[in-house]
Amino acid sequence: MQSQGTPADPVTGILFLLCIGAGVIALLMDALAITLRTPALAGLPVLVPVGVPGLILDNGTDKLTLVLTAAAFLLLLGVDVLGRRRGAAAGRREGVGTAGPRGTAGRGWPVTEAFLIGGLGVATALVLSIAVPNLPGDGRVGGRATGPLLFGDGVSAMVNLGQDLRSSQAGAALHYRTSAAQPPYLKLLTLDRFVGPSWTARLEPTNTGNTVDAIDRPPGLSVQVATTEESTQIVIDGVASAWLPTPGAATKVSGLVGAWYWNGPTGTIASTNSTTRGQKYTVTSLTLEPTPEQLRAATGRYPVSVESSLRLPRDSPLIIEQTARAVTAGTTTPYDAAVALQEYLRGNEFTYDTTAPVADGYDGGGVDVVGTFLEVKRGYCVHFASAMAVMARSLGIPARIAIGYLPGSRSSNFIEDRDRFNVDAHDLHSWPELYFTGIGWLPFEPTPGRGTVPSYTRPADQSTPLGGPVVGAPSTAPRPFDDAGQALSTGGGSATTAGNDAGTPGRVALILGALVVLLAAPGGIRLLRRRRRRNDLARGTAGGAEAWRELVDTALDFGVIVRATETPREFAARIGALPGLTGTGGAAAGAALARLLAAAERHRYGRPADGAPQPELLGDLDTVSMRISMGATTGVRWRARLLPASLWGFLGERGRVPVTDA
Structure with a gap:
């Protein structure tokens, strides 16, 4: 539950807790409606499963669920009124008093009024839910701060990442400048284990000795591998997360507010008492530059610490291993097999598409989804990254998934003779990382039309990304903050983009109309x-x-x-x-x-x-x-x-x- 975004995958443990919660709510409602004879209060417990999703999910509570629940509640009240009327009528026939509940001598009009009032309340709630703009913290970049070790609302994992990519509005996440020749990917979170069929993050106790002023070299990295030290200055504009976006293989971070700690096995940096909101910091990192020869020679035994990254869920679709072996037939080293998998997924058989997985019902990155994806061959970064990771594991290569940001777009502004790069919600991305003995974890890029293929996986004369056609991808047209003369925020805090106020007059009109109806009701x-x-x-x-x-x-x-x-x-x-x-x-x-x-x-x-x-x-x-x-x-x-x-x-x-x- 801590590692997943919302909506979370319905793994066994979460379903068990939901069943217990539903049982408790049912018992409480029964006690209120039957034992205590206060059916009106029985509607309060049901607000938990009906109302909480509206506070968490981008699209709020399901409208049909809300209407049916409200109708059931009004029916409960109506039954109670009719029961009381019959009791009062029986009392009058027996000579027990003459003053029943209000309106019992009429034609049932109070019951009708109750349904009218209740229906008006439901209709008003629906109108307001459509009209009122989302408050900060709607599940995308720029959301409200999350608690310790919660991925939550800052950046959403897996399915939520796709929701961000499909969004028509891309709020600014951060901007940075770097000394690196190639703008870096910015990593937030590592998904390296399965719970059921779904990827989740490894949760380990925080080591308070792992302060970010001195971060160990990446585990497994040999001194024989060439590295280049780079410096990247990052300013958070809108993202709020307990995980810190950093280039890979960070060795030092300065300028942070709050307590931040690094995790060696996952290569991530997180805080137990702070978030990224408003942060400005500098990251010193290493760019790994292994040669193809070194990668082909990396065939030794894997360390015990990474053996868990070879595991796959039981009953994984057979198409995963069958496809992996067919694609890598003829390769002799894990490195060559990894390159073959990357080239296969970036080939012309596959198409980048953010809408098809939702329309066809196979969104997400679990192994069951990968099986469908390898047949349909349409998806976005989550599907490509998960497919390469599980296929690599099926071949005996340790693999995991990283979630973070693409390098973003280059701005025409210069700061201290360095280009400025702007990153927004449409730059959210996931990619696989594979482990090689003596080198450590290396990122790959199997998603066609997105990102850049790492230099150690392509021929020396190839300088442009490979890839097939892109359908449903975010527009590549210039964004507002790419214009030459436009001033940009250099401080923290939330940032907005053009279009965020679109539809505001209509929303205001709906709100005013709803208020008028409510007052006149x-x-x-x-x-x-x-x-x-x-x-x-x-x-x-x-x-x-x-x-x-x-x-x-x-x-x-x-x-x-x-x-x-x-x-x-x-x-x-x-x-x-x-x-x-x-x-x-x-x-x-x-x-x-x-x-x-x-x-x-x-x-x-x-x-x-x-x-x-x-x-x-x-x-x-x-x-x-x-x-x-x-x-x-x-x-x-x-x-x-x-x-x-x-x-x-x-x-x-x-x-x-x-x-x-x-």
Whole structure:
């Protein structure tokens, strides 16, 4: 879990933890909904599996999952309301009280309102999730800082790397200048072991003695191999990671903030308490320059420390070893076999394509994916690097995968007579490293159209990269920071590129629209309820009980305290004393209120025939409601329209005069 990006490969251990978590959530929901009889709170535990992905994944929570979960939650609430209504009705038949839950005498309208409110909430959440721009830390370069030993949001491994490459926006990651004749690859992380079918990073305890002011020579490197010492000054623009991007074979790093330590077996540098965000540092490194003759002679026994890099998962597709042996037929040394594998993958049979693996369902770098990739022959750096690494292992050559950045693009700006190179998210890359006795780990470049073939793997007269056509690769058109006169940041902090604000007006419009809908929702729902009751009164399908309910709700909306212990007559006496029902015009309103009270009392206390519908009650209701509104201040009237108190259950139950069917 520490070494994978998100979404992580579903290895057995992670699935086991997820099953335990799902069981705990189910038990907790059952306790809340059944034992404690608080079904509304049962929705809280389910927010964990539904909501957490929205905080981690670039594309947020799956919309269909969110809608189905919300619908199930609303159904749970609806079942609870119906159950309570039936219990109240049974109690009335048995003579146990007469005041059931609010609205139990209606036609199920409160249940409908609950679904309307819930559906509106879901729709609003969906709109906001589309409209609101991603906060820093969306899983790509420039994400929020991660904890110790977490790859997480700074740079994402394997599948996430492909998401970054396919992104239309490439945030600036870093820039650097170097004394090296050939701009270096910048390595972040090493994947050197399998958990199930998937590559993962080796996690070892941090040795606090391995400070970066003095880094050992690469393990296994013979003094007979020529090396050149280079210096590279790096400024982080947007990447936040606990792993430090450095050229290979670093021997010293200066200028870092925080505690950083090197790992000899993996060739990486990581921090336990800091991130790369805002860092400016200088790396002294060695460029290894072995000759083909030295590489062909590197046939001795491998050290015990690298033997684990020969292992492959059980049940690896047979096509991996079969292809490897067919490609390397006739070679006599591990070096020649490695070069043959590199040339095969960079040949015309393969095509660089960032979209095909996603469309055809074989994205990622596990051995099962490699089997499909070797048949389809379309993919991007993750697939090419993983394919060469597992094929090399099948031939008995230790291999692993490095993740980091390509050298980037050369800028027209010069700093101290050195070219400046700019690196962005589209320069994220993975490549294989193979081990040779007496030389150590060496990088190879099997991805066609990307990067540069190492000099020790090509003829002396070959100076340009090999490779086939590139489909779906990031554009090679000049980027904004490649222009000649454009000033560039030389300090730390996040950087943005042109296009980051694209779609902002549309997002703002969606946000404003969602806010307007959200603010207008209570008033709209209250208006629908009022209109339904008025229509029923006008058609003669409702009588005194429904008219009285509407009068009580109107009084609540205008701030009148309604006590559940009051009789309708006591409540009417307080209504009649309101400013709008006294003085000029108050007599007609008082008479209308008296007729409404009489109808409500006949419905409550009289025989069923006495409570028959009375269409003329609609006029009386309008008269009294208008006079209540006239006696209120402007602020109270607006509050009654936008935030009607009668909608909120706790106010309604506290301030309602119960009226039930006789």
